[in-house]
Amino acid sequence: AERFSEISAADFFYRNRDLAGFNNPTRALYAALRELVENSLDACELYKIPPKIYVRLSSEGGSDEADGGAIYRLRVADNGSGVPPEYVPSAFGQILFGSKYRLRQVRGTFGLGGKMAILYGQITTHGSARIISSVGDGSIHEFEIRIDIQRNKPEVLKRKIHENRDKWRGTIIDFSLEGDYTKAMSKILEYLRQTGMVNPYAEITLVDPRGRLYLFESATNKMPEPPSETEPHPYGCDVETIQRMISSTQCTTMLSFMMEHFHRVGKKTAxxxxxxxxxxxxxxxxxxxxxxxxxxxQMMKPENFKGFLPPDPSCLSPLGEELLETGIRKELHPEFVVVEQRNPSAYSGYPFIVEVGIAYGGEIPAGSSLALYRFANKIPLLYDEASDVSRKVMNTEINWGYYKISQDLPIAVIIHICSTKVPYKTVGKEFIADRPEIEREIKNGINSVARQLSHHLSKKISIEHEKER
Amino acid sequence: AERFSEISAADFFYRNRDLAGFNNPTRALYAALRELVENSLDACELYKIPPKIYVRLSSEGGSDEADGGAIYRLRVADNGSGVPPEYVPSAFGQILFGSKYRLRQVRGTFGLGGKMAILYGQITTHGSARIISSVGDGSIHEFEIRIDIQRNKPEVLKRKIHENRDKWRGTIIDFSLEGDYTKAMSKILEYLRQTGMVNPYAEITLVDPRGRLYLFESATNKMPEPPSETEPHPYGCDVETIQRMISSTQCTTMLSFMMEHFHRVGKKTAxxxxxxxxxxxxxxxxxxxxxxxxxxxQMMKPENFKGFLPPDPSCLSPLGEELLETGIRKELHPEFVVVEQRNPSAYSGYPFIVEVGIAYGGEIPAGSSLALYRFANKIPLLYDEASDVSRKVMNTEINWGYYKISQDLPIAVIIHICSTKVPYKTVGKEFIADRPEIEREIKNGINSVARQLSHHLSKKISIEHEKER
Ligand SMILES: Nc1ncnc2c1ncn2[C@@H]1O[C@H](COP(=O)(O)OP(=O)(O)OP(=O)(O)O)[C@@H](O)[C@H]1O
Ligand SMILES: Nc1ncnc2c1ncn2[C@@H]1O[C@H](COP(=O)(O)OP(=O)(O)OP(=O)(O)O)[C@@H](O)[C@H]1O
Ligand SMILES: [Mg+2]
Ligand SMILES: [Mg+2]
Structure with missing residues (x-):
C-alpha cells in the first residue's frame, strides 16, 4: 500500500532547490548574493532612496583555492526601507511570505528568494542567519533565525533591541554558506557590473574573499518614480480572481464593482x-x-469584448531612454549607441514595456555572434541565454543581413523587459518565456534600433570612401 | 509601509501556473491530460498491473472549431492501484500531497501535477472534479471535490459509496476545463504515441472531441519489476537530511546509524x-x-571520502534494450536500429541509467537536423527541446562528421534517462538540466550507437558498390 504524506512549501523548495538556482556551491553562491542584492534594491526603490548596498563575502574555512566547496560568510547591508520587527522572522524564515504579492513592477515576485539563500546556508553549514533592521525609528532590531523546513516556520534563536541614535534605516543580512568563489567570481562580478548598467542611481560595494574591494559607483542621484499598485486588468482574470474580489468587495452593484476592482474600467466601459x-x-x-x-x-477575453482600455503603465517603472543610454555608455564604452523605449503593451492583462538598445564599436569585442544583454525589471539575467525569448528573436526573427549587420561585428544588443509579472520560466528567474506579445515587441524594437545602426554604419562607410578619394 | 502576506502553496502555483505548463488553453489541455495519464501509469506500474488507460475528451460548449478557448470534459480512467478513500480528498485537492516523496524511480515527484489539472479546470469553468476510485475491496468511493486555493485544502462537495460487486480496482478522474483541442491535438496524439513507444506494455485509448477513437495498443504483457525504495546515498546528503535521520532513528550507535540510514553502507564502509x-x-x-x-x-562528499560504493540500480526501473528496440521499431518503423543501456551511474548521490537508441531509414523522415526523442522515467518530453541537455549534447558534443553522419540523413536519436530524481529544470517537467554526469553518459551513449550505425552505413555502401560491379 502506498504511504501518503504532505510536505511544506519549504520542504518542497528544499528538495527541489535546483529549480530556484541553488544546484551546486558555485551557482548557489551567485544565487544567494543576487537574491539579497535584489531585495535591497527593491527596498530602496520602493521609497525612492538612492541605494547604497554593501556586500561582503569572506572565507570562513576550507581553502578558497581548493577544489569543491568552501565555507563563506555573506553579508549584505542596505540603506533601504528596513523590515518592521513583527515581520522579520517570517520575511526571512517562512517561504511564500513577503510584501511583493501585488500588481506593480518590482524585482521580487515569489516570496522565496531571500529564504532560499538562508536555507541553503543552513543546510550546508548548520548555521543560523543574523538579520539586523530598522525602519528608521528609535530601535534597531537584531534577530538570529533558522528555518524549520518541515513546518515552514521561522525559529527565532536570539532577539536583541539596540537604541537607534543615528536614526539609521536599512537591513543587514549575515550568514554562512558553502560556495565556490573561484568558479563563481566572474559571474558575480558580471552580475554586479550589469546591475550598475541598468540601475545607474545605485552604488554597490563588494569586498570579496581575496580582500579586494570593487566599487560600482552610481552615475546619477536621480531616482525613478516608484510604480503604483494597480488593479487586475479584465484580460487577465479567471474565476478564482473574480471570486476573491466578490468575497472582499463592499460594492453593492455590479456597475460599481466593475469600476472599483478592475484596471481602467470607467462608467462607460462598465x-x-x-x-x-x-x-x-x-x-x-x-x-x-x-x-x-x-x-x-469568458466575456472578459480580448477576443470577446474589445471595449476595455489597454493597461496603463503607471504600475511600471522602466529605465527610460536617457538612463538606459547612460548605463550602456558607462559599462560598454561603445562608439555608437541607439536606444528605444517601446510603447506600453500587455500580455494576458499584464502591462509591460520593452526597452531596447544596440551598441557598436568602441570597447565592444567582436565575437562569433552578436552579444546579448538581458534584463527583466532591472535584474541582469546571466544564465540560460539559449532558452530565452530574446535570444530566440535575435537568432530566428531578425533579418540581420537586411541591415548589413554580420554576426562578427563588435555589436551588443540590450533588451530590458519591465512588467507587473515577468513571465520567467523558472523560479530561479534566469530566462523568459516566449509570450507572443513580448516576442513581438522585442522583435520590433530590435528591428528599429538595428535600422538606425545600419544607417550609421553606411554613413560611416560612405564618409570613409569620401576620405579615400 | 509595506503590506506583508503569506500565500499557500496552492495560491503560489495558481499565480504561477505557467511554471507548471498551464500557460494557455492549448498548453493546459496537453498538460492536464499528460499529468493524469502519468498518474495512471505510475499507479499501474507500482503494482505490476498491465495498464489499461481510457482517456475521453469531449466538447462541452463553445465551438471546438472557434478561435480561442472552448470548454472540454476530460475523463481519465485506469485499472491501477486505486486511492484509499481517506486520502482521495488530499491526493486530488491539496497541493504538495502525494505518495511519491520517496527514493525510487517513478513519474511523479512533486505532489502537484494532478492537482494543477483540477485547479486549472476549476478556475476556467468554476466546475468541480469527480473522483471515483476503489482499491479492489468491497466499495467504490465517489467524491466531488474542489480546491480551496487560498487555504490549499480540498472541499468535499459530495461523497457516495457504491458496492463493488466486480471487485473493480482503479481510478477515474472527471472534470471540465478550458482548452483548445484544434491547436493541442497534434501534441496530444504525439504524446500518446511516444508514451506507447516507451511503455510497450500499456494500452491507452483516446476518444477525442471529434468522436474519433485512437487505440494505442500494447505490444507485450511483460511488466518490468517495480523499483524498490532506497535510502539516500551519502554523496547526496546535507545537514538537513542527516538531522532528519537523527531525529527519527532508533539506532543507538553511529556504526548502526551509518549502516541503517544510508544506501549500500555496510559494516566495513561504516x-x-x-x-x-x-x-x-x-x-x-x-x-x-x-x-x-x-x-x-563535508566528509560525505565524493572528493573527500572515496570509500562509498556507487548507488545500485534496484531503485530504478529502466526499459531495457529489448523493450526499447521493440518500442522504437513499433513506432518509427526504421530500417535499422541499435540501442544501448549504459551502466548505472549517479549524480549528487542519485542513481541514474541512460538508455540510448539510434534509428535509421525506413519510415523515418529526413530533416534539416537529426530528430531527437527524449524520455525521462518513461515520460515523453515534447517541449523546450532547445534547452534540454540531450539536444545540447547532440548539437555541440558529438562529432557527427567523424561517423560520416550528415544532418540530412533520415535518422532519429532516442534518449531515455531514468533516475530516482530527474533533474528537471521546471515543475512542468519538459526539459532536463545539464548535470555533468548525465551529460557524459548521454554523450558516451550517443557516440557508441552512432559508431555502430556508421558501421552499418559503410557496410551498406560497400555492399551496394559490390553490386554495381
Ligand atoms: N533588504 C530588505 N529590505 C527590506 N525588506 C526586505 C529585504 N529583504 C527582504 N525583505 C522583505 O522580505 C520579503 C521576502 O523576501 P524574499 O526575497 O524571500 O521574497 P520576495 O523578494 O518577496 O520575492 P522573490 O522570491 O521573487 O525574491 C520581501 O517581500 C520584503 O518585504
Ligand atoms: N490514477 C491514480 N491512481 C492512483 N493514485 C493516484 C492516481 N492519481 C493520483 N494518485 C495519487 O495522488 C497523488 C498526487 O498526485 P499528483 O499528480 O498531484 O502528484 P504526484 O504524481 O505525486 O507528483 P507530480 O506532481 O510529479 O505528478 C499521487 O502521489 C498518488 O498517490
Ligand atoms: Mg526577493
Ligand atoms: Mg502526478
Missing amino acids: ESFLEHVGIEEDKSPKRLNSNDLVRIV | ESFLEHVGIEEDKSPKRLNSNDLVRIV
Whole structure:
C-alpha cells in the first residue's frame, strides 16, 4: 500500500532547490548574493532612496583555492526601507511570505528568494542567519533565525533591541554558506557590473574573499518614480480572481464593482461590458450565480469584448531612454549607441514595456555572434541565454543581413523587459518565456534600433570612401 | 509601509501556473491530460498491473472549431492501484500531497501535477472534479471535490459509496476545463504515441472531441519489476537530511546509524568512514554536536571520502534494450536500429541509467537536423527541446562528421534517462538540466550507437558498390 504524506512549501523548495538556482556551491553562491542584492534594491526603490548596498563575502574555512566547496560568510547591508520587527522572522524564515504579492513592477515576485539563500546556508553549514533592521525609528532590531523546513516556520534563536541614535534605516543580512568563489567570481562580478548598467542611481560595494574591494559607483542621484499598485486588468482574470474580489468587495452593484476592482474600467466601459454580458447594472456582485461568473470570465477575453482600455503603465517603472543610454555608455564604452523605449503593451492583462538598445564599436569585442544583454525589471539575467525569448528573436526573427549587420561585428544588443509579472520560466528567474506579445515587441524594437545602426554604419562607410578619394 | 502576506502553496502555483505548463488553453489541455495519464501509469506500474488507460475528451460548449478557448470534459480512467478513500480528498485537492516523496524511480515527484489539472479546470469553468476510485475491496468511493486555493485544502462537495460487486480496482478522474483541442491535438496524439513507444506494455485509448477513437495498443504483457525504495546515498546528503535521520532513528550507535540510514553502507564502509571523520563508532547519533554534523556532511562528499560504493540500480526501473528496440521499431518503423543501456551511474548521490537508441531509414523522415526523442522515467518530453541537455549534447558534443553522419540523413536519436530524481529544470517537467554526469553518459551513449550505425552505413555502401560491379 502506498504511504501518503504532505510536505511544506519549504520542504518542497528544499528538495527541489535546483529549480530556484541553488544546484551546486558555485551557482548557489551567485544565487544567494543576487537574491539579497535584489531585495535591497527593491527596498530602496520602493521609497525612492538612492541605494547604497554593501556586500561582503569572506572565507570562513576550507581553502578558497581548493577544489569543491568552501565555507563563506555573506553579508549584505542596505540603506533601504528596513523590515518592521513583527515581520522579520517570517520575511526571512517562512517561504511564500513577503510584501511583493501585488500588481506593480518590482524585482521580487515569489516570496522565496531571500529564504532560499538562508536555507541553503543552513543546510550546508548548520548555521543560523543574523538579520539586523530598522525602519528608521528609535530601535534597531537584531534577530538570529533558522528555518524549520518541515513546518515552514521561522525559529527565532536570539532577539536583541539596540537604541537607534543615528536614526539609521536599512537591513543587514549575515550568514554562512558553502560556495565556490573561484568558479563563481566572474559571474558575480558580471552580475554586479550589469546591475550598475541598468540601475545607474545605485552604488554597490563588494569586498570579496581575496580582500579586494570593487566599487560600482552610481552615475546619477536621480531616482525613478516608484510604480503604483494597480488593479487586475479584465484580460487577465479567471474565476478564482473574480471570486476573491466578490468575497472582499463592499460594492453593492455590479456597475460599481466593475469600476472599483478592475484596471481602467470607467462608467462607460462598465455599462457597455455589463450590457454585453447580459447582467443588470444594479445586481449585487454577491448574488451572481455560477453561470454568471463563467459568462463574465469568458466575456472578459480580448477576443470577446474589445471595449476595455489597454493597461496603463503607471504600475511600471522602466529605465527610460536617457538612463538606459547612460548605463550602456558607462559599462560598454561603445562608439555608437541607439536606444528605444517601446510603447506600453500587455500580455494576458499584464502591462509591460520593452526597452531596447544596440551598441557598436568602441570597447565592444567582436565575437562569433552578436552579444546579448538581458534584463527583466532591472535584474541582469546571466544564465540560460539559449532558452530565452530574446535570444530566440535575435537568432530566428531578425533579418540581420537586411541591415548589413554580420554576426562578427563588435555589436551588443540590450533588451530590458519591465512588467507587473515577468513571465520567467523558472523560479530561479534566469530566462523568459516566449509570450507572443513580448516576442513581438522585442522583435520590433530590435528591428528599429538595428535600422538606425545600419544607417550609421553606411554613413560611416560612405564618409570613409569620401576620405579615400 | 509595506503590506506583508503569506500565500499557500496552492495560491503560489495558481499565480504561477505557467511554471507548471498551464500557460494557455492549448498548453493546459496537453498538460492536464499528460499529468493524469502519468498518474495512471505510475499507479499501474507500482503494482505490476498491465495498464489499461481510457482517456475521453469531449466538447462541452463553445465551438471546438472557434478561435480561442472552448470548454472540454476530460475523463481519465485506469485499472491501477486505486486511492484509499481517506486520502482521495488530499491526493486530488491539496497541493504538495502525494505518495511519491520517496527514493525510487517513478513519474511523479512533486505532489502537484494532478492537482494543477483540477485547479486549472476549476478556475476556467468554476466546475468541480469527480473522483471515483476503489482499491479492489468491497466499495467504490465517489467524491466531488474542489480546491480551496487560498487555504490549499480540498472541499468535499459530495461523497457516495457504491458496492463493488466486480471487485473493480482503479481510478477515474472527471472534470471540465478550458482548452483548445484544434491547436493541442497534434501534441496530444504525439504524446500518446511516444508514451506507447516507451511503455510497450500499456494500452491507452483516446476518444477525442471529434468522436474519433485512437487505440494505442500494447505490444507485450511483460511488466518490468517495480523499483524498490532506497535510502539516500551519502554523496547526496546535507545537514538537513542527516538531522532528519537523527531525529527519527532508533539506532543507538553511529556504526548502526551509518549502516541503517544510508544506501549500500555496510559494516566495513561504516567503520572506515567513521574513522576517517574522527567519530567513535559507539557514539549515539543523538549526541552529535553541530561540529560533528558539519564534519560528517563535508566528509560525505565524493572528493573527500572515496570509500562509498556507487548507488545500485534496484531503485530504478529502466526499459531495457529489448523493450526499447521493440518500442522504437513499433513506432518509427526504421530500417535499422541499435540501442544501448549504459551502466548505472549517479549524480549528487542519485542513481541514474541512460538508455540510448539510434534509428535509421525506413519510415523515418529526413530533416534539416537529426530528430531527437527524449524520455525521462518513461515520460515523453515534447517541449523546450532547445534547452534540454540531450539536444545540447547532440548539437555541440558529438562529432557527427567523424561517423560520416550528415544532418540530412533520415535518422532519429532516442534518449531515455531514468533516475530516482530527474533533474528537471521546471515543475512542468519538459526539459532536463545539464548535470555533468548525465551529460557524459548521454554523450558516451550517443557516440557508441552512432559508431555502430556508421558501421552499418559503410557496410551498406560497400555492399551496394559490390553490386554495381
Ligand atoms: N533588504 C530588505 N529590505 C527590506 N525588506 C526586505 C529585504 N529583504 C527582504 N525583505 C522583505 O522580505 C520579503 C521576502 O523576501 P524574499 O526575497 O524571500 O521574497 P520576495 O523578494 O518577496 O520575492 P522573490 O522570491 O521573487 O525574491 C520581501 O517581500 C520584503 O518585504
Ligand atoms: N490514477 C491514480 N491512481 C492512483 N493514485 C493516484 C492516481 N492519481 C493520483 N494518485 C495519487 O495522488 C497523488 C498526487 O498526485 P499528483 O499528480 O498531484 O502528484 P504526484 O504524481 O505525486 O507528483 P507530480 O506532481 O510529479 O505528478 C499521487 O502521489 C498518488 O498517490
Ligand atoms: Mg526577493
Ligand atoms: Mg502526478
